[in-house]
């Protein structure tokens with residue numbers, strides 16, 4: 001294959017596309033749809049991975065959460081329901097006794113709380129009570145203002161740290177610090193705002209308000225409330241060690257007899273990875289199925305149009321062969337034509353997907369974990385896939401063209 | 415005349431199977447063509463002239479017989495070898511011009527150079543040069559349908575010449591042209607021959623054949639006669 005032939009093949013392909021715009025467009029439709037699926041699937045998985053990463057970072061890869069409930073579900077629901085609550089006392093005892101962890105702290109939560117500012121009411125806010133040391137967890141990272149202090153914690157002051165969405169809803173001008181809000185009828189002073197952390201999987205973290213844990217119990221009481229314990233190992237390598245100490249301690253504190261199952265769960269970010277993996281696989285399953293279907297339709301269309309193109313250009317093939325074109329040159333020429341056809345399909349799909357994705361992200365709030373544009377690496381993948389599909393579809397017509405007898409081909413009258 | 419023939423064919427036959435029946439397009443033809451010969455191939459319709467030209471031009475392979483081109487055994491060659499011979503050694507001119515309709519004159523002429531891997535800039539300058547040589551320097555970017563029949567055939571001749579082939583094979587090059595334009599094209603071939611090219615030309619017309627130096631007559635796939643042209647139009651043509 002000579003370099004000079006490459007340019008010639010590309011030129012012929014473009015000429016062919018220009019000469020048959022409508023026909024080219026219609027035949028690439030299958031490829032357009034196929035590539036659209038590829039792009040949308042990649043875009044979704046990409047967003048999912050990013051969301052997973054931010055969730056994992058939010059919770060911390062070196063943090064485990066001891067809880068009555070398991071994050072992954074899957075376990076016997078009845079059994080879990082029957083577990084006794086983890087009391088504040090148990091949590092405190094645990095935090096005092098644990099040695100291997102860098103940090104551990106209790107966390108009490110009230111779902112669906114209401115807060116008021118002047119005459120504004122917002123519902124669906126999750127109120128959590130934690131000690132001041134929560135500031136050292138990834139979830140306690142401050143955007144502006146500060147976390148409540150040890151002093152405020154000890155003396156159960158009414159200080160509040162707002163999640164990002166709460167702050168931006170109540171105080172869109174960014175002047176939350178020092179303002180008053182009402183939680184459970186009591187007045188709180190806002191001291192800080194947590195950075196925006198949320199995503200598809202963890203959207204509630206931006207809709208929460210953090211207050212000192214003793215204040216929390218003062219408002220909501222401790223009966224019928226299971227506390228969870230955040231245990232920060234400090235390093236991911238220490239997780240195993242910390243986990244085994246945690247298990248031992250909790251079993252002791254909760255009097256679990258030897259040989260009996262744990263009556264608590266130790267949750268880690270790994271659970272999210274496992275769950276995302278399931279979601280990823282099902283996306284692949286559906287996506288690949290639809291993609292293959294449309295590519296099959298696309299390939300049949302392109303193959304058909306390539307057969308037409310080969311027949312229409314029988315004489316041209318004869319002329320080229322008489323001038324010294326080898327079979328391989330003719331083969332190459334038609335493969336390039338088919339690949340270009342599919343590549344144009346990929347371009348159309350790309351433009352379409354870009355518009356679609358922009359609209360989706362713009363108007364569907366739940367989709368905000370997804371990028372508002374097609375990730376650049378998908379462009380490359382879509383281009384390569386389209387070229388591959390084109391070669392696949394063009395192969396048989398191109399072989400037919402390359403095998404034409406030059407004398408017969410020259411004799412052909414269209 | 416040189417000692418080594420450019421083309422040597424010996425007992426060549428070409429048989430087509432037509433519904434179980436054998437059609438002999440060529441029977442037992444033997445010929446030698448030497449460098450810088452100008453040969454006219456004549457004969458009635460269906461006598462096998464085009465078939466012979468296709469064999470000589472390595473477009474077609476004979477059913478039996480020996481063909482050596484510049485001492486090389488053509489029967490032994492692969493399809494790729496044949497394509498290379500056509501590309502480098504042979505220049506075809508057809509009755510129906512056989513230009514690519516969508517390409518300009520220059521692009522048409524560049525085609526054989528594309529397949530021999532000549533760079534784009536060199537292709538272009540060589541194409542323009544031969545186009546000027548055939549008197550069409552003013553028509554570089556015209557497409558075939560923007561040219562007259564005679565001009566199209568000039569483009570085709572230029573395309574045959576651009577690779578500096580060892581031999582030019584023209585199958586009824588004036589067949590689709592009026593008498594006056596035909597004469598112009600014949601002058602072109604005569605000039606090529608005078609410059610040292612080897613030309614084989616198929617024709618029906620005695621007038622056209624008269625330009626050649628040697629006339630081979632074919633009938634029913636056999637050589638009927640092979641003689642020097644006595645009515646030497648070519649020497650008169652140099653006026």
Ligand SMILES: Nc1ncnc2c1ncn2[C@@H]1O[C@H](COP(=O)(O)OP(=O)(O)OP(=O)(O)O)[C@@H](O)[C@H]1O
Pocket residue numbers: 430431432437438439457458459460461462463464465466
């Ligand atoms: N592909 C083919 N299949 C069957 N027979 C063929 C084929 N090609 C040529 N022939 C036969 O071979 C014979 C010679 O044909 P050819 O085209 O060489 O004649 P020609 O001398 O060039 O005639 P013309 O002057 O009309 O162009 C004819 O009888 C023709 O029918």
Ligand SMILES: [Mg+2]
Pocket residue numbers: 463464465585
């Ligand atoms: Mg003929």
